[in-house]
Amino acid sequence: DVVLTQSPLSLSVTPGQPASISCKSSQSLLYSDGKTYLYWYLQRPGQPPQLLIYEVSTRFSGVPDRFSGSGSGTDFTLKISRVEAEDVGVYYCTQSIYFPRTFGPGTKVDIK
Amino acid sequence: EIQLVESGGGLVQPGGSLRLSCAASGFTFSDYNMNWVRQAPGKGLEWVSYISTSSSIIYYADSVKGRFTISRDNAKNSLYLQMTSLRDEDTAVYYCARTGGLDVWGQGTTVTVSS
Numbered sequence: 467d468v469v470l471t472q473s474p475l476s477l478s479v480t481p482g483q484p485a486s487i488s489c490k491s492s493q494s495l496l497y498s499d500g501k502t503y504l505y506w507y508l509q510r511p512g513q514p515p516q517l518l519i520y521e522v523s524t525r526f527s528g529v530p531d532r533f534s535g536s537g538s539g540t541d542f543t544l545k546i547s548r549v550e551a552e553d554v555g556v557y558y559c560t561q562s563i564y565f566p567r568t569f570g571p572g573t574k575v576d577i578k
Numbered sequence: 579e580i581q582l583v584e585s586g587g588g589l590v591q592p593g594g595s596l597r598l599s600c601a602a603s604g605f606t607f608s609d610y611n612m613n614w615v616r617q618a619p620g621k622g623l624e625w626v627s628y629i630s631t632s633s634s635i636i637y638y639a640d641s642v643k644g645r646f647t648i649s650r651d652n653a654k655n656s657l658y659l660q661m662t663s664l665r666d667e668d669t670a671v672y673y674c675a676r677t678g679g680l681d682v683w684g685q686g687t688t689v690t691v692s693s
Contacts, residue, residue, distance in 0.1 A: 505679060507623075514673055514683040515623065526681065558623055562678040565637040567613070567625035 468493050470559055470570035479549040480578045487573045489559035491540040503562040506535055506544045509572075510555040518557075519544065551577055580604035580682055582674050587687030594664050598687055600657040600674030608652035610677050614659050616670035617686075626672070627659065642668075664691045 469492040479485045495504045506519040517526045519535035522542060532547040546553055554577055559570040586598040600612070614626040627648040628637045636648055647660040657674050671686040 503678070507680070509623075514686055515680070516683070517679060517681045520679045520681070556622075560623075560625075560680070562680075565628065566639050567628070569623045569625065572622045 467566055468495075468561055468564050468568050470561060470568055472557075472559060472570035472573050474573060475571065476574045476576075478576050478578050479546075481551060482548050485546045485549050485553075485575060487544045487557055487559075487575075489537075489542045489544070489570050491542070491561060493564070494539045495542075495561050495563055496539055497563050502538060504535075504537070504542050505560050505562065506533075507558045507560065508553070508555050509558065510552075513555075515558060549575070549577070582676065582682055582684035584672060584674055584684040584687035587672065587689045589690045589692065590664055591693050592665060592691055594691070595660070595662045596664065596689060598659040598661065598672055598689070600659075600684055602655045602657065602676075605676075605682075607650075607655040612650060612657045612677075613675045613680060614648060614657075614672060615675050615680070615683075616668075616672045616689075618667070618670045621670075624670075629657070661689070664689075666691050 471490045473488045496502045502522045504522050507515040509515040518529050523535040534545045536543050556572040556574050558572050581603045583601045590596050611630050613628050616624050616626050629648045645663045649658045669691045671688050673686045674684045676682040
C-alpha cells in the first residue's frame with residue numbers, strides 16, 4: 467500500500483502568518499496520463515472533510531487563493547499564505563492512483 | 579445544490595449487520611464513481627470502498643473485504659454499503675464521497691458496534 471507521511475502533525479499559527487504542511491508518498495503519484503493524483507482536504511471540527519486542492523496544485527471551486535499546493539513525484543506541500551481563524555482544523559493529503567486509497571495521518575492546525 | 583445525504587447508521591451488536599444508504603441530488607449520479615470513507619472516533623480518515631459508474635469495478639479495503647458490499651442504484655440516485663459481521667473496530671462515522679477526487683462529501687452517518 468502507498469504510505470503517505472505528513473509533517474508536522476500539529477501546527478500552531480499566528481493569524482496572518484504563513485503555514486506549510488508536507489506530504490511525502492512512498493511511491494510516485496505520477497500517472498501514465500501525465501497527471502499527479504495528490505489531493506489536500508481540510509476537516510473543520512465537527513464537519514466532513516472538504517476538498518481544497520486536487521492534482522497537486524489546482525484549487526477546488528471556492529477555495530481562497532491563500533491556499534496553494536506544489537510538488538511532484540513523491541514530495542508535496544500545502545501552503546497557506548496568511549492563516550485565518552477559519553483555517554483551523556485537520557489537513558489531510560490523499561492519493562487516488564492506487565487502491566487501496568490511502569490518506570496521510572493528518573496535520574492539526576490551530577491558532578495561537 | 580449538489581448534495582449527498584447518508585442514512586442507516588445506528589447501534590449494533592458485534593456480529594450484526596447494517597445497511598447504509600447515500601442519497602445523491604443536484605448532479606447526474608450515474609456519471610460519477612463513488613466511495614465510502616470512514617472515520618473512527620478521534621482518528622483519521624480511512625477509505626472503505628469504491629464503485630465505478632456502472633458497478634463494473636469495485637474495490638474494498640482489506641479491513642472490510644468479505645464483510646462489506648458496496649452497490650448503487652443509478653435509477654434511484656443512491657449508493658449503498660451493506661455491512662455484515664460487524665466488529666468493534668468498525669465503529670466510525672461513515673461518509674459517502676464523490677469521484678476519485680472526493681470532491682463532494684455527505685455529512686456522515688454514525689455506526690456504533692458495541693454489546
